[in-house]
Amino acid sequence: MAGFKTLDDIGNIDGKRVLVRVDLNVPVAGGKVTDATRIERIAPTIAELSGKGAKVILLAHFGRPKDGPSPEFSLEPIAKATAEVLGRPVGFAADCIGDAAASAVAAMNNGDVLLLENTRFYKGEEKNDPDFTEKLAANGDIFVNDAFSAAHRAHSSTEGLAHLLPAFAGRTMQAELDALEKGLGNPARPVVAIVGGAKVSSKIDLLMNLVKKVDALVIGGGMANTFLAARGTDVGKSLCEHDLANTAKQIMIEAAEAGCAVILPIDGVVAREFKAGAASETVAISEVPADTMILDVGEKTVKTVADWIDRGATLVWNGPLGAFEIEPFDRATVAAAKHAAARTKAGKLISVAGGGDTVAALNHAGVADDFTYVSTAGGAFLEWMEGKPLPGVDVLKR
Numbered sequence: 594m595a596g597f598k599t600l601d602d603i604g605n606i607d608g609k610r611v612l613v614r615v616d617l618n619v620p621v622a623g624g625k626v627t628d629a630t631r632i633e634r635i636a637p638t639i640a641e642l643s644g645k646g647a648k649v650i651l652l653a654h655f656g657r658p659k660d661g662p663s664p665e666f667s668l669e670p671i672a673k674a675t676a677e678v679l680g681r682p683v684g685f686a687a688d689c690i691g692d693a694a695a696s697a698v699a700a701m702n703n704g705d706v707l708l709l710e711n712t713r714f715y716k717g718e719e720k721n722d723p724d725f726t727e728k729l730a731a732n733g734d735i736f737v738n739d740a741f742s743a744a745h746r747a748h749s750s751t752e753g754l755a756h757l758l759p760a761f762a763g764r765t766m767q768a769e770l771d772a773l774e775k776g777l778g779n780p781a782r783p784v785v786a787i788v789g790g791a792k793v794s795s796k797i798d799l800l801m802n803l804v805k806k807v808d809a810l811v812i813g814g815g816m817a818n819t820f821l822a823a824r825g826t827d828v829g830k831s832l833c834e835h836d837l838a839n840t841a842k843q844i845m846i847e848a849a850e851a852g853c854a855v856i857l858p859i860d861g862v863v864a865r866e867f868k869a870g871a872a873s874e875t876v877a878i879s880e881v882p883a884d885t886m887i888l889d890v891g892e893k894t895v896k897t898v899a900d901w902i903d904r905g906a907t908l909v910w911n912g913p914l915g916a917f918e919i920e921p922f923d924r925a926t927v928a929a930a931k932h933a934a935a936r937t938k939a940g941k942l943i944s945v946a947g948g949g950d951t952v953a954a955l956n957h958a959g960v961a962d963d964f965t966y967v968s969t970a971g972g973a974f975l976e977w978m979e980g981k982p983l984p985g986v987d988v989l990k991r
């Protein structure tokens with residue numbers, strides 16, 4: 594891989610403490626990991642480092658905790674799931690810095706794997722605070738970043754550490770960048786993007802540039818509601834960031850100037866409760882009852898999405914079209930995923946999808962293997978697509 598050092602360059606690491614940034618921000622329901630793709634993808638790096646006799650110390654975040662440590666955002670259950678997927682013991686330390694981390698690391702044998710508690714339990718992580726970074730670095734001799742899906746964050750564990758320790762890209766980081774370059778470096782046109790999901794505030798800005806790179810942008814999921822509301826459509830109690838209406842309007846203007854079609858839902862599946870089997874109905878998007886939430890796009894929109902997929906030579910997809918974890922709100926995502934998979938299998942489409950929940954949705958639809966490439970990254974993948982520098986990758990190139 595041009596530009597940075599990989600595990601091929603790491604040399605003798607027998608007995609060395611290797612801090613490995615991984616992305617264990619996996620979908621969880623009822624305390625159980627519902628999609629283990631991100632864990633499976635880090636297995637090669639862990640096996641390689643452990644096989645060379647390193648003490649493998651995993652650093653990761655989970656969710657977006659606001660007020661320090663809380664059981665809801667603990668990585669402890671994920672350590673168990675990681676051990677199951679890797680088929681080997683994975684220790685757990687109840688803190689990522691300080692005595693708990695230091696003593697767990699000191700007790701490691703060569704080849705052992707240890708996961709440290711959520712780095713986001715400290716405010717210093719997201720601030721990339723040098724003091725916090727130093728405390729993380731105290732437990733390692735070498736830094737490996739295998740979290741491509743968190744590489745758009747300039748945090749202590751994704752960026753800061755690479756300034757303090759010899760830094761290398763892990764196998765997944767390397768494979769993700771290679772695959773994205775191959776599939777999307779010079780994409781066949783027209784390029785159709787589908788963006789959905791729930792991370793509206795953290796992804797809406799990047800749509801401003803994305804509309805200049807793609808020929809059509811299909812917006813679904815929670816993201817669509819903010820655009821619908823900006824256009825004056827009443828979205829009832831739906832997930833919607835009304836204060837981003839001006840951003841949404843500006844994106845629609847930029848898209849028109851760039852010649853990028855923006856496709857919004859024309860119908861939606863609405864319900865009064867966000868739970869499995871909740872009574873639901875499909876309504877025109879202009880007729881969403883005030884006391885309901887749009888939890889999926891409707892059949893007419895699915896047909897439109899399929900038509901746009903058919904017009905594309907390349908499909909880029911991040912974010913499900915609905916709350917796919919809960920039936921029946923998985924229908925549109927499953928139908929669109931199957932449609933894209935069939936076009937790909939027929940050799941008519943290059944399809945690249947990414948994101949923690951997006952991968953889970955494709956697995957739920959049973960078609961992840963039929964896509965040209967499935968990235969573990971959502972936001973990072975879209976930022977890469979935009980052409981934005983990714984701090985976690987750039988720092989490895991220093």
Ligand SMILES: Nc1ncnc2c1ncn2[C@@H]1O[C@H](COP(=O)(O)OP(=O)(O)OP(=O)(O)O)[C@@H](O)[C@H]1O
Nearest residue numbers: 790791792814815888915916948949950951971972
């Ligand atoms: N209409 C909707 N209302 C509420 N939630 C929705 C709706 N549509 C989709 N979602 C939720 O969006 C979530 C996924 O969004 P998200 O932006 O996190 O995607 P992702 O693929 O995980 O990307 P990343 O890896 O960047 O997190 C799912 O949990 C899904 O239930």
Ligand SMILES: O=C(O)[C@H](O)COP(=O)(O)O
Nearest residue numbers: 616618742743949971972
């Ligand atoms: O799920 C993701 O996209 C990554 O783990 C990054 O998570 P974040 O959006 O909370 O930074």
